[in-house]
Structure formats: C-alpha cells, structure tokens
Amino acid sequence: MLDQKAVVTQPAPKTAASTPPAASDGSWTLRTRQWVDRVLPMDHLLPHRQPYYVGSWVYVFGVVTIAALVWVVVSGVVLSFLGPQWWHDSSLGRFFNSLHFWSVQLFFLFMVLHLWGQYFMAGWRDGRAATWMIGVVIFATSILTAFTGYLSQLNFDSQFIAINAKDAMNGAGVGAFFNVLNFGQMYGLHVMLLPIGVTFLVVVHIVMVRSRGVVKPIAPEGRSAK
C-alpha cells in the first residue's frame, strides 16, 4: 500500500548487507544467522518504503494471489479435517466446498494476471530469472494440485475427468505411477504433498522477491529487457 504523498529519497544503506559479518567462530548457528541477515534483512522482508513506481495496480495481483491461496488452504484444511463425505452430506460442508472451489478459481485468476503483469514488466531483469522460473513452477504445480482436487470431488465430474485423463497420463507413461483412477492416491497428493509443495515454493518465491526487491521499470531509452 503505497503512500504517494510521502516520498523520500533512499538514504545510504544501513542494513546488515553493507556491514562486515562478525567472525563466526565456527558456529553454524551464527553463520546461518549472518547468511539470513545478509540475504533477507528484516527491513527487506517487511519494508515500510518502496520505490514510488510500486504504486501501480499491477503489483496488487501478487498480493491477492497470496490472499486467495490462504483461503484455499484454510477452506481445504476444514474440508480435509471433516472428511471426504462431509461436503456431500451437509449444507455446511457443501458451503465450505464452494468456498474452496471459488477460492481456487480466484487464485488462478489472480495468478494468471500476476504472470502476465510480470511478463510485460519483464520482471526477470537484473538477476531475477530464478524468481520468474520458480513462479512458472508454482503455476504448473498449482495446475497439478487443482487437477487432483477435481479428481477428489467424488462426483460425476471427477469420474469423467479421471476416465478421460488416464489416456493422457498413460500415453505419456506417467499413468503407470500416477493413477488418476485411484482415489486414495489422488486424494493423498491433493491434501498433503502438492499443497505443501505449492506453499513451500510460494514462500521461496516471496523471499526471493523481498530479497531482491521489485525490478526497476524498463529503461526509457529502450535497453534490452533482459
């Protein structure tokens, strides 16, 4: 949330990044702390000032994607806690299933907007290629997570999707290990491994963004957007 009326100029750096590290005395703990201080000092993780051009609405897409992911996880935890039959047998369960469903739809909508925004900003410039690449991996992993979610619905859609998707998986050789007709395997992946994977990658993505800071605008003189 950028306050355009309060603009200041970036002073000389005062962070740990510019101060020589103390001797570690062989302590792994101290070395780890020094590494964290160097890579992601607290005023980078939770900044209270940002370049004035961060006022663009495009930057909101990243934050609302995270917000949608939070509600996907919260509603998913409630659904998984009460079990796979609950969302079919009770109106409250059906409502939480709907909340999960629409949170997922919003998550993908915001994530795609964020992706396109970052593409047209060439957000990978100035050493940020890894941040972009992890973002793409998050996108692909999220698609797989949502796919296993559709297979775990225990309704006609999950039946039809499973019966058709098996051909793609089998044709690519993946079906021998990733059996979309096996509810237990798909449900386990959907509520456990894949959400942990997406959440972990999102945390890494955010740490990389905060560590490096937002990229500068593309130079007006038109240098290559590398």
Add this chain to the structure above:
Amino acid sequence: MSLFKQPMTQDEYYRGVRMARYDLVKELTYALIGVAVIALVLAAAFSSPDVPPITVASWAQADPVDFVTTATGELAGSTTSAGYGAPYNNAGGEQSWGPIAPQVWFGQRIPVDSANAFVLQPLAYASVGNTDLGKALGAWKTASADQQTKWLNTYTDALGKATVTDGKVTVADGDYGPLPVMMNGLLTVAQSGGLDGLLLTNGRFYQTDYTQGLLFIGDSGYLDGLATAANLTGSQWGMMNETGQYPGQTWLWLYTMWYQVWPFTSDTGFLGLNGGNADLGIVFLMTVLTAALALVPAIPILRDIPRWVPIHRLIWRQYYAPKSKAAARA
C-alpha cells in the same frame, strides 16, 4: 548481465530512487479481507458443482442393453479397456512417437484383466447358490475358444435389436450358448448394487482404488451419452469443462485446445504426430511449452517482447510521465 546473480545489494540497486511510504502488512490484510468477501459471495450465490457419481447399479438400471453389450464386449475383448495395453494389460494398444514410447517402457504396472475382473469373477461369486448360473458359467469355461467366439459374435449382433422386459434383456432366438443366462445373471447382480462392491474389493477390507470400476464404466456408451449431454466430451474441450454453468479448469485451455486442432485431429498428421498418438504428442508439447515459459528470460524475442510492446508504459505510467508532472505529484 547475469540472469541469476544480482549485480548489487538491494540498497545499492535503489540508491537515488525516490521512495514512498508503503504498508505491506496493511495491503496483505486488505487483500485477505477483500478476497474472502468475494469468495464468500460467490460461494453463497453460486455454490459448486456436485452432480452425483454414476454407479454400475445406476447404469445397469438405466440402460440394461448398454450394460449387457459392454459386458459382452469385455468377454470378446473388444472394449477400450480390453484392448488398452499398458499399464493395464498387454493387448498392445500403446501410443508411441517414433522411438519414444514411455507407455511401453513402463509396462503393465496396473494389471486389469477386463473379461475376468468385470464379468467372470463377479459371476463366479453370484453363481453360489444359483444353479442355473453355475451351469452356464461352467458351460462357458469348458467351451472351446472358437465356440466362445461364435456365441459372442451372434449374441453381440442380436443385442443390436434387444429389448428390455421386467429389467431383463431379451434377444431373438438363436444359438448364444450360455451367454443370455450369464449376462442376465450379471445384470441382476449389477442392478442390485453388488457389482459395485465386487469391482472395488481386492481381498482387503478398506479400499480407495476405483480403477476397475471406472475402467468398466468408461467402456460403456451410457457414460458417453451423459457426458455429451453435459458438454464434457473431448470434442467439446473435454477436461476443461465441468457440469453445470461453472467455469471448470479454465487453466487447462491450452492443453485441451491442442485436441481440437491439426495435426492431433488428423489420421495422417505431421512428423508422426496424429490423432492416434495425440495424448503422448500433446503432453510432450505442453512440457516443451511450459519449459519455454520458464526459460523466457533466456530466449531472445520472447524476452524482448515486453520492451517492444508498450504495456509497461501503462503499468509504470508515473515513471514515464514527463518529469515536471512527476515532480509536481511528488
């Protein structure tokens, strides 16, 4: 300039850049509240899709002729699952693209014998205490393969004009051997719901693997009819859709699009890619495209498009504004 290594610290990177106050926690809090409100309103207003699943029992009750035709096809080895190949059996229906044949490489890892699993084994259970069915099953098993094939062919032809009387399938008189008794016996088990359980059981009490039941239902014409009515089939963008007026998996639009276009709709195709190996070709293509998306920072032209297309000038309007206006705003 390195793709991965930042040339300077963040403080050095922003040195000289005008900074404005920014409240990250407030922004995230507002986003959480805003998204929650939108999701709650959408959930309350539109609910979510939940069409009940079909069962073997509901299929056998709704369309007995299709059920018996499919079961007969399982015995004849003419259904999709019976001729599938890896990973279910060795019928040899695998996809390949030149020397690339991962379906063959990984072999028969999920063995399913369609005739035995969907028809003969359930009939063996059902024949306990049913003398007629037991005799019919015995006659089938002791018949020669040629005789079985003759019965299957004549019975399959007759099923084209079958009628349903009191829930049973009736065909014109003919030499079908024990097949009418067997198939009506299986139909009775299916209509009672017993076959749903028999297809799921595997000698253990707890089960979560629906491979056999879904393969059997997938062989039916009944499922296709329901899917076509719900606009779910492959020619209707398949997996991307879902029942009702819900958005479905819209993020799969590019994947499902390839199934609608040449060469994946063609018998002859291009460079060995065609309708026959569309699944393999499209998964391979999507893998390449996803890798390309990840590698955009290193791919000339793709990485330069943002510089050529002035959308960034809209995004950073303030930055590109004439200095006097920007200064006035500051």
